[in-house]
Amino acid sequence: MEDSVLSQLSDDSLLEYIADLSQSQSQLDAADYTREQYFREKSARQQQQDRALQEENKQNGVPQIFGGCAVYINGYTKPGRLQLHETLVRHGGKFIHYLSSKRKATHIVATNMPLKKRKEFANYKVVTPEWIVESVKAGKLLPWQSFAHAWDDKQPKIAVTNCNDPNFLNNFFQNSRLHHLSNWKSNLRQNVLQLNDSFRVPKKKDSLTVFHIDFDCFFASVAALDFPNLDIDSDPIVVCHGTHNSDISSCNYAARKYGIKNGMWVSDAKGFLPQGVTLNCLPYNFEKIEAKSAEFYSILRKNDFIKFDEILPISIDESICVKISQSSETPNLRDICQNLRNEIYKSTNCTVSIGCSDTLIMSRLNLKRAKPKSSFILFHKDVDDTFLSNVKLSDIPGVGSSTISKINALNNQEPILENVLQLKKVINANKSFIGSMTATVGNKLTKKILLSLDGKDDDESLKMIYEPINFFERKSLSIDINWGIRFNSIHEVDAFIDICTKYLVEKLNELKKKTSQINLKLLKRAPNAPIEPEKYLGCGKCDSMNRNSKLGIPSNEFGFLTTEIKHNYRCVSCPPNELRGISIQFIKLVDVPSTKDDISKRFINFETFQNLPNDVKPGFVNELKKRKIQIKEPKVNKYQESFLNEIPTQLRNEIKKDLIINEKIKNSEIDRIYAKQVQRQNSLMNSKNHLLGNSNESIFESIKFQNETSFKKICSKIIAWVDFTVKDNGPHPKDLELFENYLDKLSDSNRVPLILRISKLISNELNLKSLKYSNENGFQIWEQQLIKTIIPKLMKNKHTFQTVRKLDLEFDL
Ligand code: DCP
Ligand code: MG
Ligand code: MG
Numbered sequence: 001m002e003d004s005v006l007s008q009l010s011d012d013s014l015l016e017y018i019a020d021l022s023q024s025q026s027q028l029d030a031a032d033y034t035r036e037q038y039f040r041e042k043s044a045r046q047q048q049q050d051r052a053l054q055e056e057n058k059q060n061g062v063p064q065i066f067g068g069c070a071v072y073i074n075g076y077t078k079p080g081r082l083q084l085h086e087t088l089v090r091h092g093g094k095f096i097h098y099l100s101s102k103r104k105a106t107h108i109v110a111t112n113m114p115l116k117k118r119k120e121f122a123n124y125k126v127v128t129p130e131w132i133v134e135s136v137k138a139g140k141l142l143p144w145q146s147f148a149h150a151w152d153d154k155q156p157k158i159a160v161t162n163c164n165d166p167n168f169l170n171n172f173f174q175n176s177r178l179h180h181l182s183n184w185k186s187n188l189r190q191n192v193l194q195l196n197d198s199f200r201v202p203k204k205k206d207s208l209t210v211f212h213i214d215f216d217c218f219f220a221s222v223a224a225l226d227f228p229n230l231d232i233d234s235d236p237i238v239v240c241h242g243t244h245n246s247d248i249s250s251c252n253y254a255a256r257k258y259g260i261k262n263g264m265w266v267s268d269a270k271g272f273l274p275q276g277v278t279l280n281c282l283p284y285n286f287e288k289i290e291a292k293s294a295e296f297y298s299i300l301r302k303n304d305f306i307k308f309d310e311i312l313p314i315s316i317d318e319s320i321c322v323k324i325s326q327s328s329e330t331p332n333l334r335d336i337c338q339n340l341r342n343e344i345y346k347s348t349n350c351t352v353s354i355g356c357s358d359t360l361i362m363s364r365l366n367l368k369r370a371k372p373k374s375s376f377i378l379f380h381k382d383v384d385d386t387f388l389s390n391v392k393l394s395d396i397p398g399v400g401s402s403t404i405s406k407i408n409a410l411n412n413q414e415p416i417l418e419n420v421l422q423l424k425k426v427i428n429a430n431k432s433f434i435g436s437m438t439a440t441v442g443n444k445l446t447k448k449i450l451l452s453l454d455g456k457d458d459d460e461s462l463k464m465i466y467e468p469i470n471f472f473e474r475k476s477l478s479i480d481i482n483w484g485i486r487f488n489s490i491h492e493v494d495a496f497i498d499i500c501t502k503y504l505v506e507k508l509n510e511l512k513k514k515t516s517q518i519n520l521k522l523l524k525r526a527p528n529a530p531i532e533p534e535k536y537l538g539c540g541k542c543d544s545m546n547r548n549s550k551l552g553i554p555s556n557e558f559g560f561l562t563t564e565i566k567h568n569y570r571c572v573s574c575p576p577n578e579l580r581g582i583s584i585q586f587i588k589l590v591d592v593p594s595t596k597d598d599i600s601k602r603f604i605n606f607e608t609f610q611n612l613p614n615d616v617k618p619g620f621v622n623e624l625k626k627r628k629i630q631i632k633e634p635k636v637n638k639y640q641e642s643f644l645n646e647i648p649t650q651l652r653n654e655i656k657k658d659l660i661i662n663e664k665i666k667n668s669e670i671d672r673i674y675a676k677q678v679q680r681q682n683s684l685m686n687s688k689n690h691l692l693g694n695s696n697e698s699i700f701e702s703i704k705f706q707n708e709t710s711f712k713k714i715c716s717k718i719i720a721w722v723d724f725t726v727k728d729n730g731p732h733p734k735d736l737e738l739f740e741n742y743l744d745k746l747s748d749s750n751r752v753p754l755i756l757r758i759s760k761l762i763s764n765e766l767n768l769k770s771l772k773y774s775n776e777n778g779f780q781i782w783e784q785q786l787i788k789t790i791i792p793k794l795m796k797n798k799h800t801f802q803t804v805r806k807l808d809l810e811f812d813l
Helices: 003-008 011-023 025-029 035-059 081-090 115-120 130-138 150-154 168-175 177-198 218-224 266-270 286-301 333-348 360-370 385-389 401-410 420-429 432-441 443-453 459-466 468-472 490-510 558-571 606-610 617-626 638-646 649-666 669-692 711-725 733-748 752-773 777-794 796-809
Strands: 070-073 094-096 107-109 125-127 208-215 237-239 280-282 310-315 318-324 352-357 375-377 476-481 513-525 542-555 579-591 603-605 630-632
Touching: 035 081, 035 094, 070 081, 081 094, 081 130, 107 130, 168 177, 168 490, 177 286, 177 310, 177 468, 208 218, 208 286, 208 333, 208 360, 218 237, 218 280, 218 286, 286 310, 286 318, 286 333, 310 459, 310 468, 333 352, 333 375, 352 360, 360 375, 360 459, 385 420, 401 432, 420 432, 420 443, 432 443, 432 777, 443 459, 443 733, 459 468, 476 490, 490 513, 490 558, 490 579, 513 558, 542 558, 542 579, 603 606, 606 630, 606 649, 617 630, 711 733, 711 752, 711 777, 733 752, 733 777, 752 777
Parallel strands: 070 094, 070 107, 107 125, 237 280, 352 375, 603 630
Antiparallel strands: 208 318, 208 352, 310 318, 476 579, 513 542, 513 579
16 A cells, blocks of 8 residues: 555554455465455445345335435544444445545544644545434435534645745635625626616605515525525524634524524524434535526516516615506505516525515515515505514614614613614604614704604615715725734735725726725734634724725825825834734715817827927828827916027927926926815805805805805894893794704704804803892793704714714614
8 A cells, every 4th residue: 555545544544454465464475465455345245235235225215315425534523433334224325445546535533633634635525423323313315514623714725824925815706705795796886887878767646666675584595596405494504714713794584483593603603402303504606696687687677567667776686676656557566576486486496585565675575574485565654553562673774783772872771762662652652762862873863763753765775866976886996904913023924905905906907997985994902812712813803993095186096095095004003013904995986087178189299290300200290180089288377388489499498398298297296286285275165154154155065044055144144033031931942943954964964163152152141130120031042942942952963973973884684
C-alpha cells in the first residue's frame, strides 16, 4: 500500500490493518502477493457479505433509504463502527472499507474530526453518525447538511477568509445572502424604472385595489425543492450556512409551529424542537431563488386573470400590485387571488400568500393574516374590532420595539399594549394620549399609527403608488462587510478601503451617477467583547461609529472618493485591530449627463490643434467646420488680446499656451469646490437673514403664517395676538389650528430654534400678564397651549428626523 493511502487511514483502520498484516504474515511472505492485493481481496470478501445482508433485508421489506450512498466511517464513532456499518448496509447503503482514490465515498461519517482532517476531506460530505441513525428513524434519507459537523461554521464555505486577500470581497459577496438580497432588490427597482411605459400610474382620485403578494418561507421553500424526501408542510426546515452559530434566513411553517423564527441562530432553534424531531438545515440555492423570483414577476406581468396597472417590487419574493378600480365592474377578488396563487404555484412549485384591499396598509395586514398558503381580503371601511385585535402593534410598518416600549411607557405599562385594538381603546378613553404620543414618537409616526387604526395610508407610504419612479429610483449605494474583518495595520485598512471604493465606483458608473455625500460606518469591538466572537470571524458585540462627509460637488472619481474615505477613517478613533465591520455608503446620488449631451465633445482644444503640422491644418479646419466642431480658443480678455496682436506669431502662440494652462488651473475641481463653498456660505447667510426677516433669498422654502414669511413680523403678530386674547376667552380654535400647523412646518424643516423663540416669546408675554389676567379663561388656554403643544414640539425635532429615516426603510427588508 502506498504511503499516501496509509496516511489517509483512520486510527482504527490503521490498527485493523496492522492486526490483519500480522495475522496474514504468511501470505505476505509470498513474493507475488502484495499488501494491496491483500486489501483488495479482503475488501471484496466483505462486500460480498454486505451484499448478502442487504439482499436479505430488502426481501424482508426494509426500506433501502441509503441507496446510492457510499459511506466511509472515520475514526471512533458513537454508535460504533460495526453497528453503523450494519445499519447502513441493511438500509441499502454501501460501506467503504478503505478510502482510496478508486473507491469514491459519497459521505464520510465521523463523530470527531480535527481541523487538519477536515481540510483533507474538504470535498466530501462529512456528517455525524446521527445522519444514519436519524434517517433510519425517519424512514427516509435526511439531508446530510442537517448533520454536517457543528464546527462547519468555523470552517465556512467562504473559501477566502483573509480580508487582505484581493479575492476576499468577491468571495464574501458570493456567500452573503444580504448582499444577494440587496443586489436583487436594486435590480428589480431598476427594472421598474425601465418598465415605466407599461405602467399606468394612478391619480389621487382613483379608487384602487392593492394586492400584496409574498412567497411563504421563500428560501426554505426553494431549498426544499432540492430535497424531494422532505415535506415542506410537515418537516421542520431552515436555510442557513452552518449548523450551529449561523443565522436562519428562512424557516418553514412546520418549524415556526415550534417557535422557530427567521433570524434565529440554528443552535437556538434546535433547542425549540422536542426530542425525536430533527431540524433540517438546508443550504442556500441562490441561483434557484433568482430563477423562481423571475418566474413570479413574469406571471404578475402576464397572466389570464388580471392586468395590473402597477407592479411594485418590494423584494425578491414580494410585490405590491395595484389595479385602478373601474366602477362599472366589480371583479371577483377572491377568484383573482386564488387563480394567481395557483398559477404561481404551477410555475414555481412554491406557494405565495396574498393580502388584498383598497389601501396599502390593509393589504399588508391582510397578507399577515393570510399567511401561509392563502389569501385574505378586507377593505378599510370594513375594519372592525375583531380584525384590530389580531393586528400586533409591530405589524404597522415603521413601528418597532423601541416605539412600542415608548407607547407602553406613556400608558404607565398598564396593561401592556400588544395589539392595535388595545391601543385604540386607550386613545379613545384618553384624548390627551395622542398629544403625549406625538411628543414622544413624533408627529408623522403618530399620524401614521392613527391612520392605520382606520386601515388608511399616510401620504409618505402612498408615494410608492403615486410617484413610483421617484420612489424606486436609486438614491444611495453601499457596501457592508461585517464578517472576516481582521486588520493589523492602517495600510491594510487603506488597501481594503481602496477595494471597496473601486467596487462602489464601478457600480456608480454603471448607474451613470455621481455621489454627493459619503458615509463611513465602522463596527468597533465592544470593550468587554472577546477578541474572537463565537461565530467564526463574525463581528461579535460591537460599538458602531459613523463619519459623514458632504462633498462640495458630486464626484465619481475613485482617487478623490477613496482619499476622502481614508480621511474619514482617520477621524474616528478605531485602531485597525479593533475593526470588525466596514460599511461605506454613497448617499444622494445625482445623474451624470449622458455623453450625447456632453457639450465638451463639440470642441477641440486650441493647443491640440496648434500642435498639428502646419501643412495639414487647413484640411482639418474645413473638416471641423463641416462637423460644427469648434477650436476652443483660450479665453483672453480685451487687454490681453490687443497685447497679443502686437507680438510676433511664435511668441504669441507660446503665451497663448500659457494662458490655456492657467485657464485649466482655474477650471480645476479645487476651484469649483471653493466656489461652491463660498456659494453655500452665502446662501447660509441669506437663510439667516431670512429667518430674521430681512431677505427674500433663502435656501429654505419660506413658511407662511398669517400671510407673512418674515419671522420678525410673524413674532410681532403672535405677541399682539396673545396680548389681545389672554384677556377674555382666548384664541380662536381655528387660529390655533393654523398656528400649530405653522409650528409643525417649522419643526418638520428642522427650524426648531424658531419654535424655541416663539415659546419664549409667549412665555414672556404670559409672565408679564400673569398678575392681571391669570384667572382669565384666555390666559389659561394660552398656558395650556404652551405646555401641551408648543414645548412638546421643541422636543420633537430629533424624533421627526428618526421618523423620516424609518419611513424610508419601512418597506425594506
Ligand atoms: N431574507 C434574509 N434575511 C433577511 C430578510 C429576508 O435572508 N433579513 C430572505 C430569506 C427569506 C426571503 O428573504 O426567505 C424573503 O423574506 P420574507 O420576509 O418574505 O420571509 P419568508 O419568505 O422566509 O417568510 P414569510 O412566509 O413570512 O414571508
Ligand atoms: Mg416571504
Ligand atoms: Mg418577503
